[in-house]
Amino acid sequence: MVVLTAPSDALTSIPALLARNVARIGALPAYREKEFGIWQSWTWAQTDEQVRALALGFLSLGVERGDHIAIIGRNRPAHYWAMVAAQMCGAVPVPLYQDAVADEMAYVLDHCGARFIVCGDQEQVDKVLEIEDRVQHIQHVMYNDRRGMRKYDHSRMNALADVQAEGRAGHFRYEGELTKRIAELHYDSTCVMLYTSGTTGKPKGVVLSNRNIIETAKNTSGFDHLRHGDEVLAYLPMAWVGDFIFSVGQAYWTGFTVNCPESPATMMTDLREIGPTYFFAPPRVFEGQLTNVMIRMEDAGRLKKKMFDHFMALARRVGPAILDGKSVSALDRLRYGLGNILVYGPLKNTLGFSRIRVGYTAGEAIGPEIFDFYRSLGINLKQLYGQTEASVFITQQPDGQVRSDTVGVPSPGVEVKIAENGEVFYRSPGTFVEYFKNPESTASTKDAEGWVATGDAGFFEEGTGHLRIIDRAKDVGKMADGHLFAPKYVENKLKFYPNILEAVVFGNARTMCTAFINIDLQAVGNWAERNNIAYASYQELAGHPRVYDMIQSHVEEVNRSVAADPMLAGCQVHRFLILHKELDADDGEMTRTRKVRRNVIESKFAELIDALYDGRGSIYTETEVTYEDGRKGAIKATLTIRDAAVQGTQTRMAAE
Amino acid sequence: MSAQPAVNTEGYTTADGRKIGGVLMEMKNITLRFGGVVAIKDISFDIREGEIRAIIGPNGAGKSSMLNVISGFYVPTEGEVWFKGYRRGPMKPYQVAQLGIARTFQNIALFDGMTVLDNIMTGRLTLMKTGLLAQAMWWGAAQKEESAHREKVEKIIDFLEIQAIRKTPVGRLPYGLKKRVELARALAAEPKILLLDEPMAGMNVEEKEDMCRFILDVNDEFGTTICLIEHDMGVVMDLSDRVVVMDYGKKIGDGTPDEVRANPEVIAAYLGVAHD
Numbered sequence: 002m003v004v005l006t007a008p009s010d011a012l013t014s015i016p017a018l019l020a021r022n023v024a025r026i027g028a029l030p031a032y033r034e035k036e037f038g039i040w041q042s043w044t045w046a047q048t049d050e051q052v053r054a055l056a057l058g059f060l061s062l063g064v065e066r067g068d069h070i071a072i073i074g075r076n077r078p079a080h081y082w083a084m085v086a087a088q089m090c091g092a093v094p095v096p097l098y099q100d101a102v103a104d105e106m107a108y109v110l111d112h113c114g115a116r117f118i119v120c121g122d123q124e125q126v127d128k129v130l131e132i133e134d135r136v137q138h139i140q141h142v143m144y145n146d147r148r149g150m151r152k153y154d155h156s157r158m159n160a161l162a163d164v165q166a167e168g169r170a171g172h173f174r175y176e177g178e179l180t181k182r183i184a185e186l187h188y189d190s191t192c193v194m195l196y197t198s199g200t201t202g203k204p205k206g207v208v209l210s211n212r213n214i215i216e217t218a219k220n221t222s223g224f225d226h227l228r229h230g231d232e233v234l235a236y237l238p239m240a241w242v243g244d245f246i247f248s249v250g251q252a253y254w255t256g257f258t259v260n261c262p263e264s265p266a267t268m269m270t271d272l273r274e275i276g277p278t279y280f281f282a283p284p285r286v287f288e289g290q291l292t293n294v295m296i297r298m299e300d301a302g303r304l305k306k307k308m309f310d311h312f313m314a315l316a317r318r319v320g321p322a323i324l325d326g327k328s329v330s331a332l333d334r335l336r337y338g339l340g341n342i343l344v345y346g347p348l349k350n351t352l353g354f355s356r357i358r359v360g361y362t363a364g365e366a367i368g369p370e371i372f373d374f375y376r377s378l379g380i381n382l383k384q385l386y387g388q389t390e391a392s393v394f395i396t397q398q399p400d401g402q403v404r405s406d407t408v409g410v411p412s413p414g415v416e417v418k419i420a421e422n423g424e425v426f427y428r429s430p431g432t433f434v435e436y437f438k439n440p441e442s443t444a445s446t447k448d449a450e451g452w453v454a455t456g457d458a459g460f461f462e463e464g465t466g467h468l469r470i471i472d473r474a475k476d477v478g479k480m481a482d483g484h485l486f487a488p489k490y491v492e493n494k495l496k497f498y499p500n501i502l503e504a505v506v507f508g509n510a511r512t513m514c515t516a517f518i519n520i521d522l523q524a525v526g527n528w529a530e531r532n533n534i535a536y537a538s539y540q541e542l543a544g545h546p547r548v549y550d551m552i553q554s555h556v557e558e559v560n561r562s563v564a565a566d567p568m569l570a571g572c573q574v575h576r577f578l579i580l581h582k583e584l585d586a587d588d589g590e591m592t593r594t595r596k597v598r599r600n601v602i603e604s605k606f607a608e609l610i611d612a613l614y615d616g617r618g619s620i621y622t623e624t625e626v627t628y629e630d631g632r633k634g635a636i637k638a639t640l641t642i643r644d645a646a647v648q649g650t651q652t653r654m655a656a657e
Numbered sequence: 658m659s660a661q662p663a664v665n666t667e668g669y670t671t672a673d674g675r676k677i678g679g680v681l682m683e684m685k686n687i688t689l690r691f692g693g694v695v696a697i698k699d700i701s702f703d704i705r706e707g708e709i710r711a712i713i714g715p716n717g718a719g720k721s722s723m724l725n726v727i728s729g730f731y732v733p734t735e736g737e738v739w740f741k742g743y744r745r746g747p748m749k750p751y752q753v754a755q756l757g758i759a760r761t762f763q764n765i766a767l768f769d770g771m772t773v774l775d776n777i778m779t780g781r782l783t784l785m786k787t788g789l790l791a792q793a794m795w796w797g798a799a800q801k802e803e804s805a806h807r808e809k810v811e812k813i814i815d816f817l818e819i820q821a822i823r824k825t826p827v828g829r830l831p832y833g834l835k836k837r838v839e840l841a842r843a844l845a846a847e848p849k850i851l852l853l854d855e856p857m858a859g860m861n862v863e864e865k866e867d868m869c870r871f872i873l874d875v876n877d878e879f880g881t882t883i884c885l886i887e888h889d890m891g892v893v894m895d896l897s898d899r900v901v902v903m904d905y906g907k908k909i910g911d912g913t914p915d916e917v918r919a920n921p922e923v924i925a926a927y928l929g930v931a932h933d
Binding site for chain 1: 814820
């Protein structure tokens with residue numbers, strides 16, 4: 002095995018890491034992409050040639066130092082190359098969310114002042130052309146996929162392959178300039194700019210330096226013993242900091258292989274074919290996979306179902322202990338081994354998790370049953386806590402100390418402290434440089450000593466030193482009677498039920514808590530099918546009395562579990578309704594990373610909230626929805642409001 | 658009916674700037690009778706290289722019969738079909754395929770038990786040169802040939818964005834996707850002219866938009882001449898370069914979508930003015 006560390010003072014930029022990888026492991030695969038049904042691969046040496054050709058092409062188009070080059074597209078090798086090529090030219094890559102509508106894109110493109118834009122395909126080019134007259138400084142658009150592009154005016158437009166050809170042709174003219182620009186890169190020059198999803202207000206451009214990215218990659222690769230034989234599947238949005246750290250930072254630091262799926266729809270098949278050894282997914286993906294497995298097991302034959310249930314019960318009992326290397330009786334080990342042959346092995350293979358050494362989930366709380374399910378199969382799934390401003394990592398769980406209710410210990414090189422009000426602060430080599438063109442926000446987030454406020458409330462657990470996060474610091478409030486109000490805590494408990502996709506709890510400064518529920522169409526739909534409940538639409542299913550009964554039982558169970566914790570007993574849900582539409586990022590109700598935008602929902606559904614509090618049994622409402630192509634429509638519905646049983650808060654309050 | 662629109666053999670340029678070539682196929686005074694029933698009455702029109710030609714008309718106007726005449730499935734009772742400058746006689750289906758004519762059907766004709774990939778591969782049957790035995794034994798030239806065909810098929814799969822269902826049996830697919838697979842199979846034959854029988858029938862708005870996009874892209878990317886029958890006026894008018902309008906087996910209009918839209922006879926046929 003080649004050892005990849007070197008005098009690190011030389012490795013102060015991504016292009017420098019690329020040069021090192023070419024020298025050390027030039028013949029090993031750097032990228033793979035499935036195209037035309039076959040996995041195509043590029044070695045580090047080939048990657049270097051591709052990236053340099055593109056960088057030379059950029060120079061021929063007139064890319065200057067400090068230019069911003071926006072990249073809009075799904076995870077494809079050429080898009081990653083465009084980012085590194087931009088860095089080589091002394092420019093700053095700015096990856097954008099590809100599912101953003103034109104308006105959102107206009108703001109970001111205008112804010113960063115990008116003169117050059119790399120688009121994945123025709124769809125993205127069309128969006129850019131749509132906003133071109135509003136964003137004056139766009140000079141040149143490049144695209145990766147030629148499909149459907151023939152008829153466009155190419156006076157200010159090129160295919161990426163043509164830009165590379167131009168670069169290769171101009172090799173002698175630009176090589177000197179490119180070498181000079183690469184040499185100018187240093188540890189504190191900007192590596193990438195990423196826009197935060199903006200739970201509140203407009204997105205902010207987070208500037209991350211080479212130091213931020215490379216130090217973080219170095220520390221965390223060491224933490225999990227990542228090495229160049231590892232495989233990752235790059236399928237999460239390129240605009241998200243996590244993808245940049247995994248698919249660029251850690252990939253270039255350790256030299257592992259980045260695999261790009263054929264299309265978003267084939268993700269699961271590609272996952273199975275690649276069998277990554279290092280894998281990240283938000284809880285939603287793990288939940289979705291588990292739901293799928295369970296639904297398919299419901300339809301399986303009697304024998305298979307019995308076998309599955311038997312061995313899963315065993316796995317739940319001893320699986321996590323075996324994974325953590327704790328002592329387990331020889332008989333149980335033997336039985337677990339048998340289960341591995343009959344159930345766990347094939348199941349892991351179907352899920353694409355056969356080879357996972359390190360798996361992470363983050364972003365939202367993950368349900369304990371879901372978390373334990375994967376760990377009991379022997380998949381080393383762990384949690385981490387992070388944010389864009391920290392180059393992802395703040396805390397993460399070391400092997401052998403993994404639990405579903407903590408987010409782990411501070412990552413190497415990261416200091417964490419808890420403020421008076423419970424807010425979590427951190428300081429690390431990965432801490433961002435600034436918010437682009439926004440010194441006020443920078444100052445209010447990062448203090449003079451480099452401490453950054455996360456906006457999350459949490460505490461360190463006695464004994465273990467693990468961090469536990471309760472909620473967003475600003476969302477934690479007080480109820481009218483003085484009880485602590487932590488909506489996310491309750492929402493997460495609700496969302497752990499497969500039938501509940503999303504929940505929004507209200508109650509700040511009010512006398513009681515109430516909730517909006519979104520059902521999970523797949524899970525509830527399947528349940529309806531098995532119970533002979535006919536429905537024609539999402540709306541009809543959501544309003545069905547028996548669905549209400551089921552959700553009510555979930556809510557009441559949650560109330561019982563919330564009541565067990567005296568500090569949070571006030572957060573029990575007294576009344577709830579099931580929403581007639583799914584909360585959607587296109588309607589502004591969620592962020593692109595699918596976090597609920599509380600204030601938007603509070604104003605948009607104000608009349609529904611009023612109805613929850615004035616004791617009505619139902620309410621008529623009309624809601625505006627935005628379709629994927631930007632057109633608007635309205636959904637009309639009469640929603641039922643139900644009361645849920647709550648546990649003795651009265652007595653508790655009287656006792657206080 | 659007024660004379661043919663003034664197009665010469667050198668072709669013409671469409672509104673969106675595409676160059677349309679000379680005449681690829683010409684129907685001369687076609688009449689088709691089934692016993693005493695006259696399905697098509699003395700119709701003449703041409704299809705030019707690279708254009709999207711539509712045949713529209715109310716129910717029972719004889720559109721599908723016309724498409725069957727073009728595909729060679731029906732032999733016209735009277736009149737002549739000229740293709741690539743030659744007069745065409747009666748033909749067997751494989752001869753039609755070899756000529757470079759491919760089609761899709763109004764009520765999907767795929768092999769339900771086979772995967773999408775296998776279905777599309779069947780489209781390349783006429784292009785395969787190795788014999789049955791060599792293919793069955795998977796030996797020698799047959800191996801190499803199948804790889805080459807598979808590559809072509811994969812390009813089409815990528816083009817029509819059906820990678821995710823590559824290995825799915827067709828019987829399990831929803832209607833809109835089946836239509837797309839059928840289009841893929843027709844394309845796999847690398848046709849000179851592609852006949853589409855109601856490609857959007859029974860689709861929702863989104864599926865229709867997708868299908869329109871694919872038809873335009875096929876025409877643009879592969880330069881395939883397309884002749885389609887469609888019910889949905891809006892779709893036809895957006896999609897096609899020239900339109901033939903049929904009613905009760907007769908041609909009542911022929912020209913660009915704008916010309917056809919302004920034609921009083923067409924308006925009458927569609928709005929249901931009393932016929933004599």
